[in-house]
Amino acid sequence: xxxxxxxYDVLVIGAGVVGCAIARELARHKKTGGERLRVAVVxxxxxxxxxxxxxxxAVVHSGINYAPGTERAVLDVKGNAMMDKLCGExxxxxxxxxxxxxxxxxxxxxxxxxxxNQGEANGVPGMELMDNAKMxxxxxxxxxxxxxxxxxxAIISSFGLTIALAENAHANGVDFHLNxxxxxxxxxxxxxxxxxxxxxxxxxxxxxxxxxxxGLHCDEVSAMVGITNVKIWACxxxxxxxxxxLDGTLKTLIYPVPGPNDPGLGIHLTPTVDGNILIGPxxxxxxxxxxxxxxxxxxxxxxxxxxxxxxLPDLAASDFIRSFAGNRPKQTPPEKGGNAxxxxxxxxxxxxxxxxxxxxxxxxxxxxxxxxxxDMIVKHIPLTERTDFVAERPxxxxxxxxxxxxQRMDLIKTEPEYGEIICRCEQITKKEIRQAIENPLGVxxxxxxxxxxxxxxxRCQGGFCTPRIVRMLRDEYGYRPEDFFxxxxxxxxxxxxxxxxxxxxx
Amino acid sequence: xxxxxxxxxxLVVIGGGPAGLAAAIAAKEAxxxxxxxxxxxxxxxxxxxxxxxxxxxHRFGEALSGPEYAGRFIAQLKGLDVPxxxxxxxxxxxxxRKLLVSRMGELTEIHAKAIVLAMGCRERTRGALxxxxxxxxxxYTAGAAQNFVNMENIMPGKRVCILGSGDxxxxxxxxxxxxxxxxxxxxxxxPWSSGLPRNIRQCLVDYGIPLYLSTxxxxxxxxxxxxxITVATVDDKRQPVAGTEKFFPCDTLLLSVGLIPENELxxxxxxxxxxxxxxxxxxxxxxxxxxxxxxxGNALHVHDLVDRVSEExxxxxxxxxxxxxxxxxxxxxxxxxxxxxxxxxxxxDHMTIPENPEETTLAFRVTTPKRDGVVRAAAxxxxxxxxxxxxxxxxxxxWMRLSVxxxxxxxxxxxxxxxxxx
Numbered sequence: 001x002x003x004x005x006x007x008y009d010v011l012v013i014g015a016g017v018v019g020c021a022i023a024r025e026l027a028r029h030k031k032t033g034g035e036r037l038r039v040a041v042v043x044x045x046x047x048x049x050x051x052x053x054x055x056x057x058a059v060v061h062s063g064i065n066y067a068p069g070t071e072r073a074v075l076d077v078k079g080n081a082m083m084d085k086l087c088g089e090x091x092x093x094x095x096x097x098x099x100x101x102x103x104x105x106x107x108x109x110x111x112x113x114x115x116x117n118q119g120e121a122n123g124v125p126g127m128e129l130m131d132n133a134k135m136x137x138x139x140x141x142x143x144x145x146x147x148x149x150x151x152x153x154a155i156i157s158s159f160g161l162t163i164a165l166a167e168n169a170h171a172n173g174v175d176f177h178l179n180x181x182x183x184x185x186x187x188x189x190x191x192x193x194x195x196x197x198x199x200x201x202x203x204x205x206x207x208x209x210x211x212x213x214x215g216l217h218c219d220e221v222s223a224m225v226g227i228t229n230v231k232i233w234a235c236x237x238x239x240x241x242x243x244x245x246l247d248g249t250l251k252t253l254i255y256p257v258p259g260p261n262d263p264g265l266g267i268h269l270t271p272t273v274d275g276n277i278l279i280g281p282x283x284x285x286x287x288x289x290x291x292x293x294x295x296x297x298x299x300x301x302x303x304x305x306x307x308x309x310x311x312l313p314d315l316a317a318s319d320f321i322r323s324f325a326g327n328r329p330k331q332t333p334p335e336k337g338g339n340a341x342x343x344x345x346x347x348x349x350x351x352x353x354x355x356x357x358x359x360x361x362x363x364x365x366x367x368x369x370x371x372x373x374x375d376m377i378v379k380h381i382p383l384t385e386r387t388d389f390v391a392e393r394p395x396x397x398x399x400x401x402x403x404x405x406x407q408r409m410d411l412i413k414t415e416p417e418y419g420e421i422i423c424r425c426e427q428i429t430k431k432e433i434r435q436a437i438e439n440p441l442g443v444x445x446x447x448x449x450x451x452x453x454x455x456x457x458x459r460c461q462g463g464f465c466t467p468r469i470v471r472m473l474r475d476e477y478g479y480r481p482e483d484f485f486x487x488x489x490x491x492x493x494x495x496x497x498x499x500x501x502x503x504x505x506x
Numbered sequence: 507x508x509x510x511x512x513x514x515x516x517l518v519v520i521g522g523g524p525a526g527l528a529a530a531i532a533a534k535e536a537x538x539x540x541x542x543x544x545x546x547x548x549x550x551x552x553x554x555x556x557x558x559x560x561x562x563x564h565r566f567g568e569a570l571s572g573p574e575y576a577g578r579f580i581a582q583l584k585g586l587d588v589p590x591x592x593x594x595x596x597x598x599x600x601x602x603r604k605l606l607v608s609r610m611g612e613l614t615e616i617h618a619k620a621i622v623l624a625m626g627c628r629e630r631t632r633g634a635l636x637x638x639x640x641x642x643x644x645x646y647t648a649g650a651a652q653n654f655v656n657m658e659n660i661m662p663g664k665r666v667c668i669l670g671s672g673d674x675x676x677x678x679x680x681x682x683x684x685x686x687x688x689x690x691x692x693x694x695x696x697p698w699s700s701g702l703p704r705n706i707r708q709c710l711v712d713y714g715i716p717l718y719l720s721t722x723x724x725x726x727x728x729x730x731x732x733x734x735i736t737v738a739t740v741d742d743k744r745q746p747v748a749g750t751e752k753f754f755p756c757d758t759l760l761l762s763v764g765l766i767p768e769n770e771l772x773x774x775x776x777x778x779x780x781x782x783x784x785x786x787x788x789x790x791x792x793x794x795x796x797x798x799x800x801x802x803g804n805a806l807h808v809h810d811l812v813d814r815v816s817e818e819x820x821x822x823x824x825x826x827x828x829x830x831x832x833x834x835x836x837x838x839x840x841x842x843x844x845x846x847x848x849x850x851x852x853x854x855d856h857m858t859i860p861e862n863p864e865e866t867t868l869a870f871r872v873t874t875p876k877r878d879g880v881v882r883a884a885a886x887x888x889x890x891x892x893x894x895x896x897x898x899x900x901x902x903x904x905w906m907r908l909s910v911x912x913x914x915x916x917x918x919x920x921x922x923x924x925x926x927x928x
Contacts, residue, residue: 292729295640296641305636318630318634318784405613412612419612427595427597460629463631467650467653490644492643494661494664494758
């Protein structure tokens with residue numbers, strides 16, 4: 001690994017949706033007086049958005065779930081209101097499908113009214129209580145005695161947003177250092193001198209300010225500067241992904257009324273912007289040893305299947321196309337459960353800002369969190385908006401197959417590779433795969449291609465397209481078998497079957 | 507659906523694998539104007555990666571490799587001057603037989619008088635099985651692994667376990683062994699193997715690879731690369747039995763756990779599908795619920811032998827040509843054909859008697875292995891045909907031919923035809 005020895009004004013640790021949103025917000029600014037603001041993001045993974053940010057329900061929440069006055073409530077409502085402009089600029093799919101929180105029994109009613117009262121206090125727009133008949137007009141077949149309708153609830157591509165924020169930040173001058181597992185943070189000089197942030201493989205970045213957006217590891221990062229009184233517990237949520245055959249079955253988000261001590265929002269069905277349905281998430285605290293233990297467990301899988309079949313009785317085995325898990329960074333221990341408010345503060349260590357416990361609604365809040373952090377940074381470095389900031393992603397068209405036919409035909413004329421399908425399930429073209437391979441961050445794992453182009457995400461789970469992507473990377477980009485990785489870590493393949501010369505490679 | 511370029515065609519065959527090739531040839535030989543659409547860059551479909559032999563034993567009396575078997579049909583097709591659109595994918599099929607087709611640099615709409623669906627099948631994945639555990643690299647479907655080894659010169663791993671004793675898994679057990687990997691074992695959920703007996707013998711027994719029946723994978727370990735799997739025996743409800751878990755270290759897990767007919771186009775067009783096979787419901791001419799749309803090969807139901815795919819596809823191709831020529835009407839559903847005791851499904855699903863030629867073929871699979879078995883086609887108390895089989899196995903399809911006399915009897919009775927095995 002090449003040594004880097006770079007100086008920054010702000011270094012963000014963690015390339016999840018929050019870290020990337022902060023990076024893009026900072027990229028929008030320069031130092032007052034004209035000098036460039038030097039910003040970097042570091043992450044231990046080989047790409048952005050491989051942690052909690054890509055492992056959730058991908059819902060933009062309205063803000064009814066959080067106690068008035070909390071950071072969670074304020075940032076959620078504010079972030080929600082910012083999403084349409086942001087997603088428009090970055091061509092990130094978002095659908096404002098609204099949400100029904102449904103009381104099934106009389107016993108659920110106090111909880112439901114509490115949500116409505118919270119929503120009112122938090123300034124959630126457009127809320128409405130609905131009887132069953134009214135609910136039927138939104139979601140035929142729904143059962144329940146009373147529902148709370150929140151039209152600002154939306155679904156989004158969570159990894160799509162994170163990647164877009166990162167790539168756009170990068171295009172506007174932010175450096176990304178990936179595979180950069182922070183090992184130590186020191187401030188060798190006097191107070192006010194830069195921090196030295198070292199990676200496990202010997203790289204060093206110096207930065208005047210450090211923003212700890214390390215998600216599941218935020219307490220470990222804070223401990224590196226001597227803040228040892230904060231603690232995170234990982235709470236795993238397992239999901240199933242259902243086949244697109246069921247696209248359109250759900251017209252809106254449907255949630256149960258959460259119980260007072262639920263660590264999550266309950267197992268439910270969530271449509272995705274891509275036409276799948278998610279079942280989940282569960283909420284189970286996992287042992288300390290590995291906060292990124294994303295295993296699927298047979299007991300939870302059985303629960304999720306049961307719940308899915310209860311709500312969609314004609315589900316076939318083949319409709320369950322994948323499972324995944326995501327871990328919430330919780331500040332509340334297992335014996336307490338529930339939720340604690342986000343902590344976003346400049347710590348006792350001047351210039352070290354940390355963000356603790358950014359679980360749900362972190363995705364929704366991310367643009368508002370970025371503004372808040374920017375304002376904290378302004379206290380150290382006065383900032384002015386740049387006039388040359390490029391808010392859009394040039395050349396990025398979104399998902400080709402979802403464009404109108406006329407536009408597709410025009411695009412194919414200038415770029416014939418739009419006419420060649422590589423991933424048949426998702427109808428992803430060769431041009432889109434190529435754009436994913438040649439992404440601005442330069443990451444080349446199979447997961448990087450998958451999250452950018454949606455290839456391998458369909459019902460055959462890459463059985464058809466993976467060999468074709470492998471062939472592209474080999475024939476057109478010169479990959480050897482040992483160059484292929486799913487996410488990093490161990491290679492996908494053992495080597496060639498036989499040597500190129502025709503001899504036996506064994 | 508409106509593309510700038512619109513083409514009119516008599517018959518479009520979707521899929522250039524063994525079914526599509528045979529259907530296109532049969533239709534062309536019957537005098538029909540045919541175009542064949544293939545999404546890959548070459549014809550032959552999955553046969554191209556099947557470099558083992560055993561193809562064509564019934565049809566040609568020879569043990570050919572997959573590419574050799576396909577090659578014979580490709581040569582025949584070329585001799586007949588059938589236009590082939592390669593690197594071409596059908597994006598949409600409508601119920602009035604209009605296709606939206608994408609190929610390098612062009613979106614085209616094709617209006618067809620008849621269509622043969624021959625898209626083959628895909629493999630079931632880990633997701634559909636819900637195997638608990640981590641998601642390391644090194645877990646592949648057997649077919650994807652076969653593609654890497656045989657088409658791309660890439661070795662997926664060196665220490666292999668296989669779940670499922672389907673034919674592809676068995677073939678890959680031998681293939682990986684021949685290429686220097688250590689295949690630890692094959693595990694099968696059912697109390698019998700899912701593959702052809704000859705493959706059990708030639709791919710496992712001959713290489714000393716153990717087969718564990720009534721066993722499944724209950725956990726996958728490894729955060730980066732696969733480190734091993736935990737298996738357990740299952741009870742008669744196919745549930746893992748606590749205390750029987752055993753860990754097998756390995757860097758590769760191949761899944762050979764079933765094939766699913768590719769029918770997304772058919773479903774969107776409104777073709778009625780069987781919940782048992784996942785393929786279309788068809789009559790004896792392989793015609794689906796949409797008049798002029800035919801289905802054959804593994805898109806219709808998953809076959810054991812390619813020879814049978816070719817035979818069935820030829821029937822579909824001939825019928826499609828007859829439909830184009832106005833010699834085949836779509837007159838009603840006729841007689842229902844039902845799976846009886848001991849039979850999982852029967853193909854076709856129904857028959858329109860007057861349209862059929864002198865004999866009809868029923869294809870079906872039994873539910874459990876049997877020795878000295880009897881298969882029977884009966885309408886009420888009337889037995890149309892009864893055959894003795896020294897051995898019946900779910901992995902092997904049974905093909906029963908019914909004569910025209912028997913069919914007439916059936917028509918007179920007005921009852922459903924039921925196929926059973928005992």
